[in-house]
Amino acid sequence: MAKKGPTPRKKKGPLFTFDVHETTELLPFLMDSIKSKSRNSIKSFLTRGQVVVNDEPVTKHSTVIKKGQTVKVLKTPAPSKVTFNGLKILHEDEDIIVVEKDSGLLSMASDKEKEQTAYKQLTEHVKREQLKNRVFIVHRLDRDTSGIMVYAKNEEAKLKLQDNWKDMVKERTYVALVEGYVKKPEGKIESWLKETKTFLMYSSQRKNDGKHAVTHYKKLKGNKYFSLMELELETGRKNQIRVHMQDIGHPIVGDKKYGATSNQIGRLGLHAKALVFEHPTSGKVLKFETKIPQAFQKALQK
Template structure:
């Protein structure tokens, strides 16, 4: 008995499909492979049987460009390495957008060689058929901060993004669970950040004494013990939100380094929720938004015990 997968593979290998208009990979396959259903095509993606311009692609929302060639193979099956603490939201020829869990390093430091987002994504792109494929860090999240991150697939794109970061990024929003009731419904924190000999960042309120940092916040909800804030960055400095929350007397929950005494949740109360930017090659405005972590809402539920 011939399976749908085998029929679809033979159909495509005899006649590769040329992309006529920009669209995501899954809709393109559904449009062009009449003998395969959605689940069958997703299975082929997962097994590494679909390639774009000769490179295996597994992301169903891979963005196709005009002129690219899409082929299927019943022979070439690639085992993609499992991702631990990472979820891919978007992948194309230039970028990978992921959600990182709290506790996972973005990239290894000199003292730490643990599993990192960088190492896992490098293995991911190399599993697509080219052992020389690489990824490049565009920005970082602290180990204990979760949320949306962007990586580049070439040094050219990395440099382009970093050199035009302020103009390219249109929105970078976090949610922060902090100690105490923040009384002002919204506000702006402005200081100059410096690093101590113990590698702790701190604020100087003298003009030009350090790196200028501006943080905006709005209160989402609060009670006498905790506040949930929407925080947006006008600048992106190391530990900026954590320092600024301590500055206003409302440190982030479970952030001992910056003054927290509460263990209301078993992780740092900071999550990078939204990242919106102009794609460096296509010029398209992309926006990636995640849910507020459920445990951030626990302190506002009736019967919650303060820890």
């Protein structure tokens, strides 16, 4: 019975793609698989970082490859592996990436900060698969707010999510650590938000005097110093939760911009805890939920 060799597959992108059918070393495998190239050319592919095994770059000639793995020779060197800083991927498919962002990390570049952003890290991540890949901003979290965010991987997904955000998002829940003991266990805050020339948001109670904003809140627990609030957005206006917590006399811990007097936890006490939305392509309802930050919990134990 003739020995079964590697099976090349036609695929847009890589120069060559091969399935591995038996355990062997990488260099002999490539030489046996690519008859049209010389030994030196194949070594150059390895040296330049153009060879990936199961999408991981490999440069060592003697690397052992096993049955079931896939070897690709790329047109250009594979980008180096991305180490995420302040970011964790919760879900990824062909159209979207759902992440959990730490407090202190920008969603996208600003005038002062262009390097250390969630957008830049995710761009480097998707370019590892193919250099022309991109990510697109769908919505943002403030730099000091942690929690769940969605990025699109193509323009169609971005436009569908942005244009239909209100209808596609089924639930958007935050938790906030606020100053003082909130007496009312639950309630609704409604106002019209406006912005000053110095970019400070504030509430107007006059109907249609600004952008309509509605926040529903429920107190989860509290002590005489702090209260942990669960907040569900009916609308998603700029700094909405921060303004509304100030409006009821309980500003978010660490939020000096909106009335906080101290910062015992060393960060803004706001976290995007849960997000439920329709997938822009499949229509399937996706639900993501994260834990309440430990700093919030510790403040309530005092």
